[in-house]
Amino acid sequence: MPDPGDFPIQSSANILGFVHCLRAAEFDVSTEDAALIGRALTGFSNPDLRLSRTTCRALCCRNKQEWHRFDALFDAYWFPQYGQDHETPESEMEKPSRSGGGLAGIGTGTDVFDSYKQDDIGVGAGAGRQTTLAKADFRFLNNRAAMRRIEELAECLAQQIRSRLSRRRELTRRAGQLAVRPTLRASVRTGGLPLQPWYARRRLQPPNLVVLHDVSHSMTFNNPLLFRFTRGLTRRFNSAEAFVFHTRLFRVTPIFRETSIARMREILEHNNKLWLGGTCIADSLAEFREQFARQTVKTDSLVIIISDGFDSNEPEQLATQLKWLRQRCRRVVWLNPMLERAGFNPEKEAVWNIRRNVDRLLPAHSLDALRRCVQALSQG
Amino acid sequence: MQEKIAHLITALKGCRYIADDDLATTLSLMEDLSRPVLIEGEAGVGKTAIAAALACVRDTQLIRLQCFEGIDVSSAVYEWNYTQQLLWIKLSEQRDESVHESDIYNERFLLARPLLKSIRQDRAPVLLIDEVDRADEAFEAFLLEILSEFSITIPELGTLTATSIPYVILTSNGTRELSDALRRRCLFHYVPYPSYEKELVILNTHLPDMDSQLLRQITRFVQALREWDIRKRPGVAETIDWARALCGFDVTSLSDSPAVVRSTLSCLLKTTEDRQFVREQGIESLLTVSA
Numbered sequence: 001m002p003d004p005g006d007f008p009i010q011s012s013a014n015i016l017g018f019v020h021c022l023r024a025a026e027f028d029v030s031t032e033d034a035a036l037i038g039r040a041l042t043g044f045s046n047p048d049l050r051l052s053r054t055t056c057r058a059l060c061c062r063n064k065q066e067w068h069r070f071d072a073l074f075d076a077y078w079f080p081q082y083g084q085d086h087e088t089p090e091s092e093m094e095k096p097s098r099s100g101g102g103l104a105g106i107g108t109g110t111d112v113f114d115s116y117k118q119d120d121i122g123v124g125a126g127a128g129r130q131t132t133l134a135k136a137d138f139r140f141l142n143n144r145a146a147m148r149r150i151e152e153l154a155e156c157l158a159q160q161i162r163s164r165l166s167r168r169r170e171l172t173r174r175a176g177q178l179a180v181r182p183t184l185r186a187s188v189r190t191g192g193l194p195l196q197p198w199y200a201r202r203r204l205q206p207p208n209l210v211v212l213h214d215v216s217h218s219m220t221f222n223n224p225l226l227f228r229f230t231r232g233l234t235r236r237f238n239s240a241e242a243f244v245f246h247t248r249l250f251r252v253t254p255i256f257r258e259t260s261i262a263r264m265r266e267i268l269e270h271n272n273k274l275w276l277g278g279t280c281i282a283d284s285l286a287e288f289r290e291q292f293a294r295q296t297v298k299t300d301s302l303v304i305i306i307s308d309g310f311d312s313n314e315p316e317q318l319a320t321q322l323k324w325l326r327q328r329c330r331r332v333v334w335l336n337p338m339l340e341r342a343g344f345n346p347e348k349e350a351v352w353n354i355r356r357n358v359d360r361l362l363p364a365h366s367l368d369a370l371r372r373c374v375q376a377l378s379q380g
Numbered sequence: 381m382q383e384k385i386a387h388l389i390t391a392l393k394g395c396r397y398i399a400d401d402d403l404a405t406t407l408s409l410m411e412d413l414s415r416p417v418l419i420e421g422e423a424g425v426g427k428t429a430i431a432a433a434l435a436c437v438r439d440t441q442l443i444r445l446q447c448f449e450g451i452d453v454s455s456a457v458y459e460w461n462y463t464q465q466l467l468w469i470k471l472s473e474q475r476d477e478s479v480h481e482s483d484i485y486n487e488r489f490l491l492a493r494p495l496l497k498s499i500r501q502d503r504a505p506v507l508l509i510d511e512v513d514r515a516d517e518a519f520e521a522f523l524l525e526i527l528s529e530f531s532i533t534i535p536e537l538g539t540l541t542a543t544s545i546p547y548v549i550l551t552s553n554g555t556r557e558l559s560d561a562l563r564r565r566c567l568f569h570y571v572p573y574p575s576y577e578k579e580l581v582i583l584n585t586h587l588p589d590m591d592s593q594l595l596r597q598i599t600r601f602v603q604a605l606r607e608w609d610i611r612k613r614p615g616v617a618e619t620i621d622w623a624r625a626l627c628g629f630d631v632t633s634l635s636d637s638p639a640v641v642r643s644t645l646s647c648l649l650k651t652t653e654d655r656q657f658v659r660e661q662g663i664e665s666l667l668t669v670s671a
Contacts, residue, residue: 030564036413051382054405062563064420064554067570175454193470195463204450259611 015041021077022060025069029060169200176201207302207377209233209240210329212288214307216246216279222337222365226306229370231256231264233304241296245284251292282313285321293328301329302377306364308338315353322357332358335373339363384408388437397426397433398574398582406569407434416527416548418512418563421571424615427551430571431508434547441505443546445494447515453522457532459491485536499530499542507546512562513553520562527565574616576603586620590627597634598623601641601670605648610657614648622647635671638663 019034040055053074061067171182176199187194213230215223234242234256242253250271258264297303303325311318326332334354338344340363355361360376363369385404392399399407407430410417419427435442445456465484472479492500498507512520526532530542550566552558574582580599587595598619606613614622625644631637641663649655 028560028564040409040412048382050401051385051405054402055409057402058406058409058417058567058569061568061570062560063568064570067568174459175452194466197462260609263609263611 018056018074018077019060022073025073027060027066027073028062033059168203168205170203171198171200173198175199206237206239208296208298208300209237210296210301210303211240211242212249212285212303212305212307213242213244213252214246214279214281214305215244216310218279218308218310219337222308225370226335226337226364227268229364230306231261241292243288243292245281245288247278247280247283249284249287249291279307279311280313281307281309281311282317282321285318285325289321289324293325297325297329299328299330303329303332304335304377305332305358306335306337309334309336309350309354315350319353319357322354326357326359331360333360333362333373333377334358335362335364337364339365340369341365381408391437392433393585395433395436396585397429398578398585399430399433400578403430403569403571406567409567410547410549413567414545416550416566417569418550418552418558418566419569419571420552420554422573422613422615423553424617425571425573426616427571428508428510431506431549431551434549435506438504438506438547440503441501442508443494443498443501443505444508444510446510447512447519449514449516451515451519455493456519456522457493457495457526458534459493460485461489461491465489481536487537490534490537495526496532496540498546498548499532499544500540501544501546504544505546507548509548509550511553512550513558517559520559524559524561524565573606573613576600579603579616579619582616583619583623587623587627590623591632594626594632594634595623597670598626601634601666602648604666604669605658608658608661610649610654612650612654614650618648618650633671635667638667641667 015038016034019029019037022029037056037059040059041052053071056074057067057070061070169179171179173196179198179200182198182200183194183196186196186198190196211230211233213226219226230242234240234253240253241251242256243249244252252268255264255267255271258267322332336354339361351361362373362376364373385401385408388404388408389399389401392404406417409415419430421427431444432442468489469479469484472483494507498505509523512523515523527548530545531539533539550562576599579602580596583590583595583599584592602614602619602622622644625647626634626637626640629637629640629644631640634641645655645658645663649658
């Protein structure tokens, strides 16, 4: 541990160097923050290690992850002789998970991606983390921390999907437009004096979401991110339903509603029937239609299909099922993680077959793409 | 500064809040830099209690704004008292007095909600904006304006500027990602689950009459339980509740009263799944650790 005695933080050059170090570690420290650190630390008559550390932490950290990483960065900059790593391994920040596997890429999100390390395509090549991570194709992320971060962001992003403003109005005692008729009706009790006015405002209506997630072998690389995205969608609205499919279809809503991600992973991994390879999208949709559609799909439902579109069924079968689904619900949106990837050359006919039978076909290979998906999904 | 922080820690302890250096430094910076503090952490670790303790230390008013989905200006900032306005108009009509707009829209009929109330105090209050992650983004953007300017514009009255800058504490449970803009305007503090030593001191502070050996056992038990893979880990508030419950059953040692421990676990475990999980695992190992 560093010696708290001799601590040379009062030099403004040192403080600036530390701020640059934090920015290099993807902390969002503004010039104003740097000035505040300088003002706070140089203002102290005798700043010791602990005070300086806590001051810098309060001023520079923006979230829990940065809070946990800060100490290691602080020690690495001010006490390089102690040989601290610049970044606390993500695995040390989290509680040890009882699960050790990695089926379909959901175990750690890393084992699968280790094979891509030879490509040596890192995350830190751009100007800053926010932009780079947002645009990075998550298939090429080989950094454990970045992978974790992008998974978290995907889940957060999914939770930003908005409730729709219903055309129906609800009466409230405050806020909104004055509802004349109910106010007059209520005023009868008080001799015609409108003492307690009623207001009307448009009701927020959560969308009826149904997510159908392809977990076949070809989707293995996409699943770490998309599982968290689906989890975010499912947890955002109580009425949302989630299903996974390959050659068969399974309801997984209760699993995605698990608060603990570790437990969700464990349950998913222990469910061997979920991971049988192969893809029969049309058959799975037919199974969904027979077993679950009556309970889950309503006329105003938004059905999201997450799949790369590789299907062993005939295209006509898929078209038939999609047509039926589209008639049954309000919108069908297909998120394809392969769509804008370099080197992905699907048969034009296959893409056209999907495109003409769904309302939107959107790419879902990066955070930026998912952000666009969320915007599209929020549009009613 | 060190003296100030040490003094603040002592003062918070006097208000039954056990703060560490980190928190005390952040609160001191909040006062020095006039910046809001965003406090994140799991439920039940004492985020809201920080605001109450600070209000107690500064001997000032605690004004709380509880956020929720759909919160709007009328619940957070101000609202016109329409009932009184209508009555006043009616009375004026009966007296054959003419009614002007300025007669109706003045401070007499203004109902100040927490945000407006907080900037109109003579003595700077502590403004607690609780669970800000539950509010929607539009309200968050509105908060940004208030937290940077500390002034509120009411179309009928004009701009009301702060008579005193409140100590603003925002709490979040992390159910939604807050905007970068809001985070950038705030100091940040994260409240983790307390260490064994800290939790023991907290229990001793809140339950000074309880046997210290039993409190040690309770703390060890809860600390071990938090390591389990349960959905909702117990916070400090739950630990205090449980200790009180055990005290009510006249328990002197956890290992001597396993039946009471089992029956009072509802103080710690708040979901059916967790209760089922703990029942399946058994509490013997926890009792062994706590002994």
